[in-house]
Amino acid sequence: MNSKKKNPIKQILAIRGMGGALTAFVGLIIIYCVFGMINHTVFAGENVMNLLRSMSKYLLIGIAQSFVLITGNIDLSIGSVAGMSAMIAATLMTHGVNPFVAMLITLLCCVVVGVLNGFLVGKFKLPPFIATLGTMFVARGVAYMVNGNRNTDAIATGIGKKAADAFQDFFYYGTTLGIYNTFLISIVLFVIFFFLLSKTRSGRHIYAIGSNVDAAKLSGVDVVATTTKAYLVSAFCACVVGFILCAQAGMGNMEAGNMYEMYGVAAGVIGGVSPLGGTGILLGTLAGSAVWQTLENGLNMIGAQVGIQRIVIGIIVLVTWNA
Template sequence: MNSKQQRPLKKLLGIRGMGAALTAFVGLVIIYIAFGIINPAVFSGQNVLNLLRSMSKYLLIGIAQSYVLITGNIDLSIGSMVGMSAMIAATLMTTGMAPFLAIVIALIACLVVGVVNGYLVGKFKLPPFIATLGTMFVARGIAYMVNGNRNTDAIATGVGKETADAFQKCFYYGKTLGIYNTFWIALVIFVIFFFILSKTRTGRHIYAIGSNVDAAKLSGVNVVSTTVKTYLVSSVCSCVVGLILCAQAGMGNMEAGNMYEMYGVAAGVIGGVSPLGGTGILLGTFAGAAVWQTLENGLNMIGAQVGIQRVVIGVIVVAAVLLDVVVRNGQFGKHRKK
């Protein structure tokens, strides 16, 4: 390969986090082929469609957590916002409110949580684990209270079967160009937030905060504003996932989104987003979400127990974070010098 051919490849690999993202994609292909060899049904068209639809939830949650992780923070309230979104939207629709208005109100509620998270962490310097742990309980409490500590009735009881079907087709059961709308929704959101993170000043500021918050301040970065923006991204993605779960079930479930904040961490770190901040790209998060769902799907297809699934995914998450720590500490370089 001559030098002219090497330049584009070198430039591609020079993008921060690209190496980890490509590694995740290679791992995805290997995992998918391995499961397909064990059970050829993995390769079926319907299974691929179902995999894409299920992956979409992990992708959105991964985007939510990745934005926050890149700043060196974390958002433990994601899963509770998912549940809050699902319950608020479903409860309002069972009272007869139009789906559009119910969606707007659910989104506003999630954005309020995002603003609170951003200010607690960015302005008041609360440890993100503590700040978002608090809002996690608040949001889940709202999810319980909004319908009197019980799951909602079917949304069709309030808005009618035709409107309920339209809502469910929009967010979960419907297809466009042969692919479930859930995936298209996630893809559009992914493209928007990928552009913001990789091509805008806000994206550069997010990386700057995660790399060195003090240096970012000296460079004129508004740390509070940027931190709030990352938590708002988390809120938007969480709200959409709540709507997807509401459409899937046709009702609101108070426990919707349980543990999703951890799924978001897994999707991010598997794809190379560092929990230590400053590193990672959303292409890696896409790959991480796909790896997570492919593992879950493949293990289900070969009849593995749920416990085994959790152990396998847990080991991969720990290995991904351990690799990040080792690389950051320069251990590989030290060994080479010896």
């Protein structure tokens, strides 16, 4: 037989967005090693575990924004939905509602925002920047109003210390086999959404409308349904981040999730997800969120001011996009 075996390395590199993902992983290794040589504490096991836990929020927000970016759209409401999630869940729990029930109600509220975003952009053809800017203000307004324009009390005041500890341990402080649950939750969701995006028809449709929406329509893709699915993923991930923020603080903060929509864009872009749509994989988002958190962690450990940290990360985003 004269058939040639395909080179597996070339096959991997040919995957759409793999180049950007590998570049981000190489950058991550370099950045981590440089900071580790400057301050050996960076390599300490405790610091690594804390880094992974902190990275989890950026990973989930990055997944949320990446799904939308690949469709050629953007979601500015992510941070506000996370804040709304934290406030609704915390408010319900401070009023004695069972944590599981509180989470279900909160998830339903976040899903409503996701569906609204999908219909505004997909069906009513509003520019995604305008549509999600509007829902961003609405979601943040709900976060303010749900507890009477003030942060909540500690959730333990309503559901008791035992239930509050269980909620906080599950989403933030607890560990399983020595690994923080926060990181495990984010990795499980990463695997699920990686599969959905790369191995299912819905995932192919998301790439299709991001590459050429008119061609996707002619191919029979339901643009409204696909766009709504992407925004639903975004709302779901933002909701989970809200639970994490609530568990971390043990209460609801009206400003929780502020600027997280931009963190999601940064995690995706650093990992090779194109804001123009049609390109990128969640492996890149994983690398991008790790780069972001490693930069924050390393710059903090060498004593860099917060302003310097933001400038460095901004430069990284610009260099990555131009590359």
